[in-house]
Amino acid sequence: MSGSADVAAVLARYDEDAWVALANRGLLRRARKDLESSSVRVVADHGADVEVGVGEVTVRIGVAGPSQATCSCPSAVICQHILTAGLWLAAGAVAPAAPDAGESASGAADALHAELMGFDVETLTAYAGLPGYRWACQALDDADEPPVLTRDGYLSVTFPRRGLTARYLGGGLDALLLDEAVPHVERFRVAVVLAWQRAHGLVLAPPPPLKSRPSEESRSRVESRQRLRGTVTAVLHDTVRVGISHLSPAIHERLVTSAVWAQGVEYHRLALLMRRIADEVELLLARSARADDLALLDEVAVAHALVAALDNAAGEEPPTLLGRARASYDQVRRLDLVGLGGRPWRTGSGYQGLTCLFWDAAGSRMLTWTDARPDTLPGFAPRARWTQPGPWTGLSTPAAATGRRIVLTHAQVSPDGRLSGVEATTAAVTELRGAALLDALPVRESWGELAVRRATGLRDPADQSSMWTALRAAGSLPVQWDGVAQTLRWPLLDGEGDVLTLEVPWSRLHAHAISRIEALGGALPQGAGVVARVQRVRGQLVGEPLSLVLPERADEIDALHFDPDPGSTAESALVAGLLAAGAADRPTPPDARVDDAGLVPAPVAALRSIVEQAAQRGCGGTVPGEVHSRLAQGHAAARAVGLSVFAEPDPSITPAESLLRSLYLVQQVERALG
Template identity: 30%
Template sequence: MIDAALRAGLAAFDDAALATLANPGLVRRAHRDVEDGKLRLVSAGAGTAAVEADGQLVTLDVRGPRAADCACKSVAICRHRIAAVLFLQGLEEIATVAEGAAPALSGSEDILAALDLTALERWSGKASWRAALELVATVRQVEPSANAISVVFADLDDPVRILRGQGFDGIVSKAVKARVKAYHAAAVLAAHHHFGVVLPEPVEDEALPAEVDIDIAFLHRVAASLGEVATLGFNLAPLPLEESLFELSVSSRADSLPRLSTMLRAIAAQLRLRRQRALAFDSDRMLELTATAFVLTRALASIEPQRRAGLTGKVRRDFAPAAPLTLVGCGGERWRTDTGARGVTAWFVEPETGRWLSTTLARGAGQDPAFAPAEAWRAQSMWQSEPLAVLAHARVVLEQSRLSADDRLSAPASARAVIVTRDVRPDPAWPGVVRDWKDLREAWLRQTGLGLDASDGAVACLVSPSTVGLPYFDDLAQQLVWPVRDTVGEWLALTLDHEEPVATAIEALEAHVRSGWEGMVLVRLVRAGEALEARPITLFGAGDPVDLSLWRRPYTYGRQQPGDAVRNWLERLRKSGARRFIRRPRGGTEAALAAAWRQLLDRAEIGPALAQSIDGRSTGGLAAHADRLDNHGLPALADLMRHVRDASTLLVAAYGLLVARQQRCGAPLLR
């Protein structure tokens, strides 16, 4: 007689869970063994059973096949253990219980009842917990069923399965050992969030001490792995190197190094994309990350412990209590990432200082299918007040809020916004309003920083054009280009990519901007290599403000097919007769920096065996690039290029070029 505890414990191990523990072929073979009568029940006790499977004795308990003992002594999950589970599930007593007591699909939330998030944090450990909070954003789908919850991640080939009654240790996946706790914790977080639970934020006592004690040997090991990335990562992208980087990022010795841990995971993700030959792989991004992480390890190893806290970073984003803030909303945008996350972001400015702050409503991929960013923008109350559609165009006093170091506002239950004035428009006299496009670089640098101090996030600013041109569509870049001129006659390209949800923004811009339009524009600045990209977010003209990506068409097109509206405005833009501009070529210094960067990237991509073949070329070798940098007044960078011999010197040179390119990152000017 099989008791109820064992029946309940084994019910969660369906074919999908068993295949995750082993492989589908082994599960099929185990089914054949059961069908051929090769199993028999030897004994059954309280929560245990002994089964003879094809001559091998298997002892099972409520933990299932992973914790079972088999006489064959196989290290992996063998077919005897799988067959024993299938055999016990097929007994008449278990079948009867399953038919009468199987939970309904709507009861899948009960699976999470015993998986407390506080206990999950203790189980995963600090480093894996940080990784889990990051990995939640890569979830593509959460699929509940009667006895399990399946969570699909972008970077895992097979889903993570949370099994009913098996606890944290009973979660199954194909994740390698180094990734298990991070991905399993992220799966539980994503499942809780799927059922409406707010994900936890780090508390203030997670701040690192003033003097950070670091294992120098660990830093040397990290530096060696980063050197392997420069040597092999761009060329072969071996799986062991990817796993090694992830393992280092969640090591207990990385507990005090959250910034370095995050970088290592980002590099590991790029390695995976490179090995898969995915279009999303960004070689420039990987070299930037690797060079910055390498220099960070050197800096942490060389400075005094009391000065390390500024380099170690924060545990996720550290939101601290903020003093009451007087803010003016300047618009917002709807967005969607490549992984499927979507949301809306509102931008606010402090009129007295010109400081920009933002807040976001978002959901990860596969989370809360009912969440519609545009509807949340218009209907979901924020800070015990009005929706963002109202707050983002009002003067408000915000109290009891929490603010991160990169000026992002969170929405704790205690936060309260009092609307002072509705329908406020930005004032051209505010500090930080840009009228001369050469000031855009300073506005961007002021909010992002350089090198180890740089942040990757987008920044906002208000621009006040003196004249605007008609927008036109760039067929080669697949972008809408809106030329706007500053007070000294320079033309700037404000661009929108042709993709959802930006297609709405293109249609809105085409509908509102005509020759002679006057006003101000909220733009978002993002660095793309050695140049900035400027995207218009909100228009402030003679009428009401227009949040481009959140605009709602005030009329319909009748019975037209989907896509007709896009084709119609594309055709109108191409026939508008608008002046076609061309991008202004970069200056000599910027071109020399870009060419030197490309040389280092080529050297990494070609691999160590052939690297020397491109180093000594008379026109494109390291010495030639060094001479060119010298001629442009950059002797320090030239010296770094001349000393490139191995992975470490390559990464140091790449970091120097990265900082120089950031410093000279200019606005996209037209002529």
Template identity: 30%
Template sequence: MTDWLHIYRNTDDDTLAALGSTGLVRRAAKDVEAGKVAWETAPRLLRADGQLVRIDAGGPARASCDCPAPGVCKHILAAVIWLRNAAPEPGASNMTNAADGADSGPLAVAPPAGTSADAGASAANDPTAASAGDSAIDALSRLLAEVTALEPAAVFKTAGLAATRKAAALHAAEYPVTLSATAGTLLITLPSLDITCRYIGGAGFAGMVSEAPAASRAAVHVLALAAVWRQQGRAIAWPAPSRSAAAAALDDDAGLSADEQLFIERLRALVLAAFEDGWSHVSEIVPAQLRALATSARVESFPRLAGMLRTLAGTASLLVERDAGADERQAIRLATRIYALTHALEPARGDLLRELRGRERRSFDGNQALELLPLGAHWWEQRGGARGLSIAFWNPAAQGVMQAVLARRDHADRHFNRELAWSTASLWQGAGAAATLAGGALTLEQARVSDDLRLGLSMETRASVQPPWRANDERWTSAGYDDWNILADALRASAGLRGETLDCVLLRPARCDTPRLDEARQTFDWTVRDSSGAALALQLPCDPVHHQRIGNLEDWVANGAPIRAVLARYERSLQGGRLEPLTLIIETAGVLRAVSLDYEGAPASAARSAPLLQRLARLFGARPAAATAADIPAESIETATHAGWIGAMQQLLENQAMSGRLHVPGADRQRLVALRACLRASGVELLADALARYLDQPDTERGIALLYLCLTCAELGG
């Protein structure tokens, strides 16, 4: 086999789909079946459906076609499929000449190889070619050896200095990669970017393939190889950074670079187009575009945007698939915040720009010794398919909640489930599974901690189990919030584009009321009170996902065990947000114990929880329509509250955004005019003025701006 032809043999359909699309691969395969591909008379040229395709040792990613289509076209894919399926005649002398660029006739090609003997002969002639007898382990070992043997300096030179420096900046925050292999391709999955890069055997760095956007592709591919090198124990000599930390700060003082401005413009155009098409009619290409932009955002140092875009891409995928769990309003609200953030980033300078960029998602500093009190665990599933178990701890040194996360990406590791994560998966050496941590404390040596107080699950970290804390331990008496006014200030400070997201809070109530089921709103409500008697409402939605948590919460409150603290998550998806109880800290014989409501019921609780769960099942099955602010009739708007007016306006705008008519108030104009009058009369001038501008000149951009104001006011409490 020629020196380069095996590269095309090593290319599978998934790799081709990453170059083009699944539909394009399908069309290309039909052209091959129809006999529309053949060698041209000149070397390294094929004729595919009438177009000339040039191929060489660079692999499919480096092939070119004379058709006007940009990027990888159907003709290139057809040529690759044909080369992959067709075996050159053994001993064809003109094959080597063509590979060397000699002026020779067309290569002779036999029908597709159908026997293992053909494949075995190919493998014997070329050790990097995949053979039919290759096991997955053999292929992985062979390809890993090939990648490890690459010279970093040569890779960096091919990628270019700018791409290499971007990869170096991302490398420190990269998790261990996930590796797998087909017969001829090494799949390198980067957790930080949620993207898979494909290294085709024999094609080298230049032949790598991924769904990363063109502007970021070289940096992403360098990052993938570097992550493999590090995992295989190979040292990497990165080029010297182009600027110091002080110089980077000066760059931020000058604002966004030209490349960053271009990225912001592309992102804004995509989000605006999705609003104009309507979020109930999302195009099937939008999720892929959002994922590509998320990768670019991460490479271009916009970590906050990157996380938001990944979440929006997952929601958009469900909308395209018409999944029962798809939620247009969730997509609209997140897209609105993304659009607002692009506008805030554009003129920002200095500290403001650094805040709006956000922190890198994982920047572990290592070598820390920590003493921690376990606060329990909760299971979660995202609309995009990701799922996991978050285990919370109180860190007295940082005076904050820390979390470690066992998780899997969408559709990855089907054996990973809520019970396995809770009872089997070990977090660190010396510590058992999450289920075993409730009754003690932990000390971690060589812990890896990110800036956002996230604990890394490093194999280097060593854990030792300590005696549980007593309820009067001074490390505990200063933990969490015991004044709801201070909590409210912290929640308000986390709102808006500049606020650092406040995920979980530890509450230390002085007294807890009996929880109750609100059938009209389909919520399970629990009021807890601070030392001054002020009430704080905790709430769980009555959907099947929360039924077990609701039943366990009712049982533990009824059990009468002293509840010393509640770990709650701040959920911003509804107007104003809500606090959802996740775990309880109870006192037993003077010591503290964590109770995870997703898993642990109170002793002898089955008889108590059964009636409630039966009511929940009936309630959720009936799904009565809950009254919303948008249901306020126009003639009764003046009797509503501020929150009612803001909620009514938000839902009217969201309804228009679903249909793509955000630029046309239409039948809702009368209600919006009445809302404007009420807002102005009550002194809410900012919203009233924005609504007036929208009504005077309705367009999509003004509608998005008005919707963002509604969301922010709701976060701040109306």
């Protein structure tokens, strides 16, 4: 069989996306023009590959495909001559190798599947080297979500976090085609093969562990982490021993110090938890209306469990327990987004900022861009930032992204879905009208579909991006102002009559949104949707509205925090009264916290009540054995209804330790059954 026929058989599998992944659309257009105007012919057939003349140059291409082809022109990268030769061969200028009898597109995909499944450890290690094979195995082990696999005329593997797609059209490891340039491409190709094999039940042997003597720096960090874990455990025990309703500034200082220390030893997840606990304690000390001692207790129980898990895994902590620094970003070649509006915010810990929301349809996820500063820094105002330049070249202001299609090139995305405002990222902005806008969004009409991904354990953190969605309500109830909680509430109904309450806490930054929603009076325009962040708080669905989707209007996305009311210019009496009274702002966190406690058996609810009562008043001065006795009764009642996870409490541990252990078990059962 001739080499040209074999090459033509491989190239016949290439579709538009595969050709674009080789270079870019502009080069592909020029190659197609060359195909019409240049003389293209087979110069020589060498069996393993074929030489194709394109005008005055010669292209040599084999079964590994255009990515490994060479051209006699001076270009050091894939040139239009290589694409022209490949297009010419793929178009049938040379008869491809005849398929086996009865072979179909699915049969070709099966053959490609067999090739990927046939690579063994020795082959992959020889190709990428032992460090490359080790890197590929670790990259898959550390992935937050598994790669997405598809098979059609060829096989493809997409890594959601990076937005990178690899295509296999035959021809061996060198022919694995990645749609963006990456360093050390061999190790990525090995990761693609391993991902495909693992998804089909084949797990190759892991690489041997590294054998190296620990450095002085690593030994120092191990010792520092050990001391930190002891310090954090002690301060968490003291919050329960003293009583979460009776905490002191000294406890707050210890929490802040622990958070800084945890960040320094790269316990990123623990550092975030300790910062949140410290912020909550600060609100309690300030007697803020937003303070919630029971929410604080839940955070303390999670932090306590995380420290225990880190203790058990000391020296071999998995990434899910360590967490990642927020400054860690991955480059994505191209992102096709829809701008959904923005919100200004101010936290209780002294930061303010602007966050904009984008829908990534290809990745089926929400992404955010945030610009934040300490509120003591002069010259920065979250509301003014909405109409100031940036964040990317090609986008005039954050406001200009609302309701439009934004194509980002060379974007930087963090693992938790944050977009970086680096100058290297460029944006192309186009209009998105009518039904196309709603079709691009994850619209939900039944509130039963809004189950936020639950955190069922320390290795499975909550998915923040899954909280954002587009709601299409069947009806709504009148807007209500809660004077005690200083919060505007707007109940939405779905077709089954279930209620989801949208809430906007009072803040001068939120005054405009409160005025807009108050003017609506609870009545949504016909066919309108609401973009909101939804979470479950103590069994009830609660959302934070961001914008309205109005397909019947010229500007389909109405940013509630910024856009003017098209139907009225009257001043809100509610907002005017709050401003005149000097009402204090309720700080709002930039990231929501999930409390997905649903309906649980009565003994579990009773056990939570036992823990909360003891932790609120403090267990340091209780009669010896009293806490253990009450917890033992609560555990026994839970076991009686079949929840064997509630074993007999250990009488040898302190009351504070027992309370936090019991509460963490209650949380896991609530989330599992909620």
